Amino acid sequence: MTTLHQIAVIPGDGIGREVIEPAMEVLEQAARQWDFTLAWTTYPWSCAYYTEHGHMMPGDGLDRLAESDAIFLGAVGDPSVADDVSLWGLLIPIRRAFDQYVNLRPLRLLRGIDSPLESLGGAVDLLVVRENSEGEYSEAGGRLFAGTSMETAIQESVFTRRGIERIMRYAFDRAEERTGRLVSATKSNGIIHTMPLWDQICGEIGSERPRITVDSYHIDALAAYFVQRPETLDVVVASNLFGDILSDLGAAIVGGIGLAPSANVNPDRTYPSMFEPVHGSAPDIANLGVANPIGQIWTGALMLEHLGHPEAGAAVVAALEDVLADSDIRTQDLGGSASTAEFTRAVLDALRSKRPAFVNHADEAGPFA
Missing domain, CATH: 3.40.718.10 (Isopropylmalate Dehydrogenase)
Structure with a gap:
């Protein structure tokens, strides 16, 4: 049937x-x-x-x-x-x-597509796994004193253990199906609460999956790697905002x-x-x-x-x-x-x-x- x-x-x-x-x-x-x-x-x-x-x-x-x-x-x-x-x-x-x-x-x-990066040394075939339900794109926050000189906008990032664990496990599974290489996007040197938790949980799950090679790069360095050496990357796991930006940058280097x-x-x-x-x-x-x-x-x-x-x-x-x-x-x-x-x-x-x-x-x- x-x-x-x-x-x-x-x-x-x-x-x-x-x-x-x-x-x-x-x-x-x-x-x-x-x-x-x-x-x-x-x-x-x-x-x-x-x-x-x-x-x-x-x-x-x-x-x-x-x-x-x-x-x-x-x-x-x-x-x-x-x-x-x-x-x-x-x-x-x-x-x-x-x-x-x-x-x-x-x-x-x-x-049949030429990359705008003339220096690109090899084929690009990577997968961005972006957390899609929380992170920087949360509804937590608001505006105070609207229309006055004291107007203040507050936007809260929301990272939960459940949310991070499940996107990490999904990314580890994809890495295992492919080349066994995973890169995690972070910024724990500047974002003091959410990114250290992200890194911690990535490490915890990585200890359960010894066959996966895991690297953690700060988002600014990783953005440079997307341009300079994208052929060295395979599966990249990132938060809602970081994954959004990285994947759009990646699209540009593979033709638009x-x-x-x-x-x-x-x-x-x-x-x-x-x-x-x-x-x-x-x-x-x-x-x-x-x-x-x-x-x-x-x-x-x-x-x-x-x-x-x-x-x-x-x-x-x-x-x-x-x-x-x-x-x-x-x-x-x-x-x-x-x-x-x-x-x-x-x-x-x-x-x-x-x-x-x-x-x-x-x-x-x-x-x-």
């Missing part, structure tokens, strides 16, 4: 609406070739929805999303709506209500943020996980048909892997690489002239050449195990 997956789709704003349908088309093609079915339910929640209704999603929005097997999200944001309104009205509530405490961001130099995928994962699978590209809604190029769909398509490949179809997901990424390496079809941001639709057609053609191996992957471990 063909496996059916219920997918909630939130196209979002700007180029989000333009790249999500091409990505869905690619995923549909993969589903046909690998014999499973994707059933899509689209929700119009966005900044445009906020302008009309006064909220980013309706009161029962989370209940509706909870019925899905996964959430496929486009870029959200518009200059007419403050970023804190759009983020805290849609994305953050979904991440936290569904306990998506892992933000997984693969950083890989795709075949328009190529970068991400996954908000609930490893326990008690709730749906959410898959979104790293790039924003890019209102300056919206409605021109020139947006690069790679980030959204690659994000879809991560979703297929999460749903239990790793071979199909790998084929989608291989199809992207075939187009980039074996043709001159590229969108404008990569120096080409292809439209979103033209690039997508090329990816579909490349994907059709892939053939399922019909290998049982049920017992294989992977990033979403």
Whole structure:
């Protein structure tokens, strides 16, 4: 019997609406070739929805999303709506209500893409494991004496043992599946309470996992390593803020943020996980048909892997690489002239050449195990 997956789709704003349908088309093609079915339910929640209704999603929005097997999200944001309104009205509530405490961001130099770092000595293929539910992006704090000369803004970082332990264990598992090397991002020389706890728990779990080589780098030094020697890194575990910044920097060195995928994962699978590209809604190029769909398509490949179809997901990424390496079809941001639709057609053609191996992957471990 063909496996059916219920997918909630939130196209979002700007180029989000333009790249999500091409990505869905690619995923549909993969589903046909690998014999499973994707059933899509689209929700119009966005900044445009906020302008009309006064909220980013309706009161029962989370209940509706909870019925899905996964959430496929486009870029959200518009200059007419403050970023804190759009983020805290849609994305953050979904991440936290569904306990998506892992933000997984693969950083890989795709075949056919040149890094802007001319000195890059080798291939880049690393994984940023970002804590996604607490840390620096907490709601603790507020403003005092607003509108006066005494106005004060207080923003509290919240790090719990439970939160740190579970993101560390997830990162150690990913490192064990890959090369056995893990780097932890810290700043314990300047942040006196939270980062020493982060380091302490990393050390405690590391003592339980002697096969994993663990290094701890201050965030400023690690940012330099991302630029100077990214090929020496494999799995990097970081707090919410540090992971956010490092993964965007990493995206820049592997070709640009328009190529970068991400996954908000609930490893326990008690709730749906959410898959979104790293790039924003890019209102300056919206409605021109020139947006690069790679980030959204690659994000879809991560979703297929999460749903239990790793071979199909790998084929989608291989199809992207075939187009980039074996043709001159590229969108404008990569120096080409292809439209979103033209690039997508090329990816579909490349994907059709892939053939399922019909290998049982049920017992294989992977990033979403």
